[in-house]
Amino acid sequence: MAQTKRVRPSVRKMRRLKIMLIGGYAVIAVLSILTVSLLAIRKSDTVLRNKVTSLASTLNVQMKLNLDSYLDRLETIAALAFTEEATYTYDATAEGMDEYEALSTEKEISASLHRLCIMENLVDYGVVYRNNHPVGKLSNGTISLFGDRLFEDLHAMIVNPRTHDGWAAGYNGNYKRIYYVKELHENAILVLSVYASELEAVFDNPETMSDMRIFLTDLSYNLIYSSEADAETGTPISKELSDRLKGQTAANIMDDKFFVTVSTSDCSWYVICAIPSQIILSERSEIQGYIILTAVLAALLAVLLGTVLSLKLSVVVADMVSALETKANVDQLTGLLNKRTFEDTAASVVDGTVQDAQYALLLLDVDNFKGVNDTLGHGYGDEVLSKIGRTLHTVFTADEYVGRVGGDEFAVLLKYTPDPAEGGSLETTVRAKCKAVCSAFHDFYTGDDGNYKISTSIGAALFPLHGNDFSALYRAADIALYYAKRHGKDTYAFYDPAAMQGEVLK
Amino acid sequence: MKQRTKRLCAACLAAMMLPLGACAGEQVVSPQRQQVEITFSWWGNDRRNEYTLEAVRKFEKLHPEIKVRCSYSEWSGFEARTNVRMASNTEADVMQVNFNWLGMYSPDGTGYYDLEALTDILDLSQFSEDTLSYGRVNGILNAVPIAMNTETVYFNRTILDRYGLDVPKTWDDLFAAAEVLREDDIYILAGAQKSIWLLLLAYAEQVQGKSFLDSSGNLQFTPDDFQIMLEMYEKMIDEKVIPQIEYFLRTEIDSGRYAGAVAWVSDAVNYFSAVIENGQEIVVAPYTDTDPAHSGKGWYAKPASLYAVSRNTQQPKEAAMLLEFLLNSEDMALLQGVEKGVPVSAAAKEYLEEADQLKGIQYEASQRMEKTAGLATISPVMENSTVIEAFIECCNQVLFEKAAPAEAAQTLWQAVRDTMA
Numbered sequence: 002m003a004q005t006k007r008v009r010p011s012v013r014k015m016r017r018l019k020i021m022l023i024g025g026y027a028v029i030a031v032l033s034i035l036t037v038s039l040l041a042i043r044k045s046d047t048v049l050r051n052k053v054t055s056l057a058s059t060l061n062v063q064m065k066l067n068l069d070s071y072l073d074r075l076e077t078i079a080a081l082a083f084t085e086e087a088t089y090t091y092d093a094t095a096e097g098m099d100e101y102e103a104l105s106t107e108k109e110i111s112a113s114l115h116r117l118c119i120m121e122n123l124v125d126y127g128v129v130y131r132n133n134h135p136v137g138k139l140s141n142g143t144i145s146l147f148g149d150r151l152f153e154d155l156h157a158m159i160v161n162p163r164t165h166d167g168w169a170a171g172y173n174g175n176y177k178r179i180y181y182v183k184e185l186h187e188n189a190i191l192v193l194s195v196y197a198s199e200l201e202a203v204f205d206n207p208e209t210m211s212d213m214r215i216f217l218t219d220l221s222y223n224l225i226y227s228s229e230a231d232a233e234t235g236t237p238i239s240k241e242l243s244d245r246l247k248g249q250t251a252a253n254i255m256d257d258k259f260f261v262t263v264s265t266s267d268c269s270w271y272v273i274c275a276i277p278s279q280i281i282l283s284e285r286s287e288i289q290g291y292i293i294l295t296a297v298l299a300a301l302l303a304v305l306l307g308t309v310l311s312l313k314l315s316v317v318v319a320d321m322v323s324a325l326e327t328k329a330n331v332d333q334l335t336g337l338l339n340k341r342t343f344e345d346t347a348a349s350v351v352d353g354t355v356q357d358a359q360y361a362l363l364l365l366d367v368d369n370f371k372g373v374n375d376t377l378g379h380g381y382g383d384e385v386l387s388k389i390g391r392t393l394h395t396v397f398t399a400d401e402y403v404g405r406v407g408g409d410e411f412a413v414l415l416k417y418t419p420d421p422a423e424g425g426s427l428e429t430t431v432r433a434k435c436k437a438v439c440s441a442f443h444d445f446y447t448g449d450d451g452n453y454k455i456s457t458s459i460g461a462a463l464f465p466l467h468g469n470d471f472s473a474l475y476r477a478a479d480i481a482l483y484y485a486k487r488h489g490k491d492t493y494a495f496y497d498p499a500a501m502q503g504e505v506l507k
Numbered sequence: 508m509k510q511r512t513k514r515l516c517a518a519c520l521a522a523m524m525l526p527l528g529a530c531a532g533e534q535v536v537s538p539q540r541q542q543v544e545i546t547f548s549w550w551g552n553d554r555r556n557e558y559t560l561e562a563v564r565k566f567e568k569l570h571p572e573i574k575v576r577c578s579y580s581e582w583s584g585f586e587a588r589t590n591v592r593m594a595s596n597t598e599a600d601v602m603q604v605n606f607n608w609l610g611m612y613s614p615d616g617t618g619y620y621d622l623e624a625l626t627d628i629l630d631l632s633q634f635s636e637d638t639l640s641y642g643r644v645n646g647i648l649n650a651v652p653i654a655m656n657t658e659t660v661y662f663n664r665t666i667l668d669r670y671g672l673d674v675p676k677t678w679d680d681l682f683a684a685a686e687v688l689r690e691d692d693i694y695i696l697a698g699a700q701k702s703i704w705l706l707l708l709a710y711a712e713q714v715q716g717k718s719f720l721d722s723s724g725n726l727q728f729t730p731d732d733f734q735i736m737l738e739m740y741e742k743m744i745d746e747k748v749i750p751q752i753e754y755f756l757r758t759e760i761d762s763g764r765y766a767g768a769v770a771w772v773s774d775a776v777n778y779f780s781a782v783i784e785n786g787q788e789i790v791v792a793p794y795t796d797t798d799p800a801h802s803g804k805g806w807y808a809k810p811a812s813l814y815a816v817s818r819n820t821q822q823p824k825e826a827a828m829l830l831e832f833l834l835n836s837e838d839m840a841l842l843q844g845v846e847k848g849v850p851v852s853a854a855a856k857e858y859l860e861e862a863d864q865l866k867g868i869q870y871e872a873s874q875r876m877e878k879t880a881g882l883a884t885i886s887p888v889m890e891n892s893t894v895i896e897a898f899i900e901c902c903n904q905v906l907f908e909k910a911a912p913a914e915a916a917q918t919l920w921q922a923v924r925d926t927m928a
Contacts, residue, residue, distance in 0.1 A: 100907060101903060101909055104903060108753075115587060119584060123580065140583075141552065141758060141777075144757075145758045177557075
């Protein structure tokens with residue numbers, strides 16, 4: 002039976018509140034997670050940059066140490082030449098020497114030098130005298146390269162005043178060999194050289210930093226060694242690197258494009274490690290991706306959880322509100338709508354209806370009910386009313402509004418929908434309902450012995466025939482009820498303005 | 508709270524904790540790249556070193572699972588280093604070896620890896636059996652030749668033309684040319700220690716009409732034969748046919764102070780590329796002889812060099828892969844060209860033919876060698892450094908009158924006998 006057919010304002014408010022609650026919670030959760038995520042991204046970026054800088058700087062320092070160690074070892078091998086006295090005392094430029102003795106001495110020196118460097122990949126390890134005469138292991142490549150300036154230009158490579166030695170690369174644009182020259186005496190120098198390609202082992206790059214490019218350059222940034230297979234020694238490093246390195250001798254430089262580290266070796270060459278920033282910081286986007294993914298998941302979970310909890314809460318509240326509404330709208334004794342609710346609901350239905358709709362309003366008044374209360378007591382009377390409620394529940398359908406509008410008065414609003422197949426009319430339908438009600442009342446008697454008979458009188462008014470609004474319809478039904486009461490009770494009457502003219506409502 | 512709600516909350520919390528739980532104190536194990544490392548040694552000049560290093564890089568690119576560590580230097584001192592390496596069992600896995608080392612380090616054939624055990628990788632069908640026989644010791648294939656080689660006589664025709672000289676073919680021609688050139692301090696011929704030793708050996712064999720060793724490998728030369736060599740050396744120095752061995756500088760070819768040189772086929776490019784680039788003409792002369800009709804008598808041929816694998820190698824498979832690449836691959840063939848002479852690998856030779864690289868002074872020297880009948884196979888003792896050092900010492904004793912030629916020849920003969928003993 003219809004009791005709360007329309008959405009009530011309280012429910013609409015509750016729905017709005019629920020939506021605001023979920024929306025607000027979602028916004029707060031998303032904003033919080035977004036803030037935390039941004040902080041995490043920023044912090045992780047800083048930490049990653051610091052770690053990368055530290056790691057790459059360590060690599061550069063390690064490469065520099067490798068180079069210094071390698072060159073130091075070669076210097077030690079050069080110093081070993083001094084173990085043979087003839088090597089640093091013999092002077093091929095001296096005049097008046099016996100040629101055979103000179104050749105024998107040179108042969109000894111040569112044999113000694115060969116022994117000392119026997120296990121090394123040295124290109125040159127020999128003595129050059131001021132007259133350009135070479136003794137020992139002097140390669141054709143070196144002799145060709147320096148020509149008749151062999152002693153002079155090699156001697157010019159000595160730059161260290163304390164140890165009387167020096168390193169050089171790029172003589173006449175030839176960067177294939179690296180030279181170390183040490184003075185033996187004023188007319189003799191020891192020359193040691195290696196292929197620049199030997200530095201591959203010195204600058205062997207760990208697998209984890211395989212994208213790092215490693216360069217050894219002279220002070221003009223010309224390549225002595227490059228880890229790039231296709232780079233040509235002797236050519237300058239790229240301008241984008243040299244521009245960044247200008248004026249730096251030991252530094253780490255990072256910008257959006259490159260990360261570059263430079264250190265200066267003991268022989269004043271630059272050890273440079275360079276890598277595009279996007280490669281070395283490739284983990285950054287990965288980390289950021291994880292953070293964003295986690296944030297999105299967390300936000301979704303938070304919103305989902307909030308929605309579920311809100312829905313749960315709203316169901317509980319809705320149940321409570323529904324229960325309260327039921328208590329407020331329903332007559333507790335009969336289970337029917339109470340007077341206010343019936344009148345509000347029926348008025349809104351009738352007053353808000355479209356023109357073609359047909360309704361009937363029935364007003365029922367229990368006959369002789371006062372006698373029940375007086376004879377059998379109010380408690381028993383309440384039981385009778387409760388039973389009447391159940392009776393009306395069985396007679397009327399769920400689409401029809403039934404309410405208790407007085408102590409023993411009831412009202413019913415029923416809607417008639419014409420059915421062309423069955424024919425009939427609103428009046429015949431109402432008549433049938435009235436007969437059914439009267440019949441149902443005949444079916445039960447009250448009292449301990451069942452000898453106290455009750456019945457009902459019914460007044461019916463049709464919409465829009467007997468009234469264009471609820472008030473008019475109610476008045477018409479009330480007149481009809483009064484008429485039924487006055488004409489014998491236990492009957493029903495349709496409002497008839499002609500027949501009932503002069504009936505006075507009490 | 509209902510049971511279902513509790514379960515939902517628990518699931519949400521578990522999902523949120525999942526990424527955190529994965530990194531809390533977890534042990535991370537990531538594999539490192541594993542490479543098999545092999546070592547490779549060779550000797551040579553700058554050009555050979557450069558192209559061999561490039562070849563190694565190509566090989567490593569083809570086989571990233573293999574790392575090749577290289578050991579190389581010019582010839583000077585390399586032989587002594589090899590001696591130390593072989594004696595100390597620290598030799599490279601793959602080695603360029605000289606022909607005479609087979610006898611020195613593998614007298615019974617077990618001093619190097621048996622390469623016929625690697626034929627599942629190494630394609631020996633590219634080599635004739637005659638060629639492979641140079642690498643066999645006691646029937647065991649110790650090494651595979653790269654190209655054939657012999658001492659060859661080259662002249663700068665541009666210089667000769669300037670002085671109206673023909674290309675010398677005989678010893679007398681050399682002296683005649685020297686007489687013209689010495690006024691301008693130009694030598695008609697020059698050579699390094701071993702080249703001059705083999706040049707004079709050829710002279711002695713031609714003059715004396717007998718070979719250095721008999722057919723059984725026994726020394727056939729007497730002190731008198733060595734005396735012929737020493738006296739010829741002294742004469743050539745005195746008449747400025749050649750410079751003293753100690754003062755030989757290859758770069759003097761570039762300066763025009765040497766009008767010719769005796770050098771290996773494999774040295775032709777190294778010696779003459781600079782002067783050829785300067786527009787001068789270098790010709791490969793007939794092998795100098797007392798009788799030009801018999802050119803080639805007393806001259807010896809050998810594999811230019813060979814590749815061998817250490818008998819101690821722990822990576823024979825990878826060593827064989829590198830060996831196959833060095834001998835038969837197109838990459839190496841094109842990088843190497845005819846730098847060591849015309850390759851004896853049929854595959855390598857075919858690659859060079861297709862690339863039109865079978866030309867130039869080194870190819871011409873190879874052609875001269877192939878077309879000259881009567882070149883004998885060199886014996887290891889002829890390349891023995893002790894013998895050559897003794898020869899130079901005896902030359903100087905004669906040259907500086909520290910000993911009579913007969914006395915010095917006796918010393919040299921004894922040194923050779925001692926070495927062969």
